[in-house]
Amino acid sequence: MLTIHGVPLSVHTRKAIITAILKKIDYRFEVVIPVIPGNPPANWGTLSPTGLIPVMEDGDFTLADSTAICLYLEKKHPASPVLPADVKDFGRALWFDAYAGGTIFRHLVHPLFVQTVVGPNINNVPTDKAVVDNVLTSMRPKIFGYLEQQISGKYLVGDAMTLADIAVSSNFVVYQYLGFEIDRGQYPKLAKYLRDILANAALQRALADEKPFVDQMGLKRDFLAAA
Ligand SMILES: N[C@@H](CCC(=O)N[C@@H](CS)C(=O)NCC(=O)O)C(=O)O
CATH class of the missing domain: 1.20.1050.10 (Glutathione S-transferase Yfyf (Class Pi); Chain A, domain 2)
Structure with missing residues (x-):
């Protein structure tokens, strides 16, 4: 299952979440608060090279940018497109x-x-x-x-x-x-x-x-x- 790491009120995390919901993709949400030391998982530096949220894990594939995540989901799940054809x-x-x-x-x-x-x-x-x-x-x-x-x-x-x-x-x-x-x-x-x-x-x-x-x-x- 897809995992989205982020904070519930984050502007960029919400972009990935709404895209997943619109496309009816099953996802798991992991709360990671990067500004609080000690909160991120041990491999956070690898998951998020910038330290920023959101991060998406799809099996062993990871992405650490909201636009990259949305465009990846668009390509992988073309139904309910979030980008226009024109x-x-x-x-x-x-x-x-x-x-x-x-x-x-x-x-x-x-x-x-x-x-x-x-x-x-x-x-x-x-x-x-x-x-x-x-x-x-x-x-x-x-x-x-x-x-x-x-x-x-x-x-x-x-x-x-x-x-x-x-x-x-x-x-x-x-x-x-x-x-x-x-x-x-x-x-x-x-x-x-x-x-x-x-x-x-x-x-x-x-x-x-x-x-x-x-x-x-x-x-x-x-x-x-x-x-
Ligand atoms: N270009 C990145 C920007 C991500 C970004 O700025 N995330 C903010 C939250 S919305 C963040 O991680 N802030 C925590 C920090 O600055 O430590 C994306 O679209 O994912």
Whole structure:
């Protein structure tokens, strides 16, 4: 059986999990918290050369990157595709996946997560409000404005859920877990798009599975009631 190592609320772990759920692949989930010394398994350095999550094990084959995992699962289990057949849509889905990891996560969600959870709750370092304010005033409008302009229907690309929606929405789940909001007046298309995507059955199942961990960390889940 496929094993996915990661943390239930991790943006990138969730991408692999939702892809497996959408494709009806049986998987086992192993919680590994890389930032807590002593938690990773003894062979963690081999499983994850970067030390990051997620990692997938399929028999003796391993991969340590969420996009690589999703593309591997797509090739191995072509039913319920997460990438479109049309060549331009295919390119656009990969673009949004890259934008989700390289921009939304790296410059918005990751700094907010570090400042509001990892610092104060794990490393005993208080939140630097100036960093949070700077991210919210400089990065957030660029990202939200870009997505607002890109959204024209239920999905980011084509007429079915793709890796683009999985990767982008996964970031917004964590953004909202942290208690940050999407201004519906300013970004109506983005707010509606995310509400609709969060109602997807595969996302609902992934989010239900991570609920105990999210509750334990005292994160917010009330935004899910609207989905
Ligand atoms: N490009 C990698 C990024 C993975 C990544 O940044 N994972 C984060 C969690 S979402 C992580 O492992 N953070 C723990 C750490 O920085 O120690 C992927 O897509 O899998």
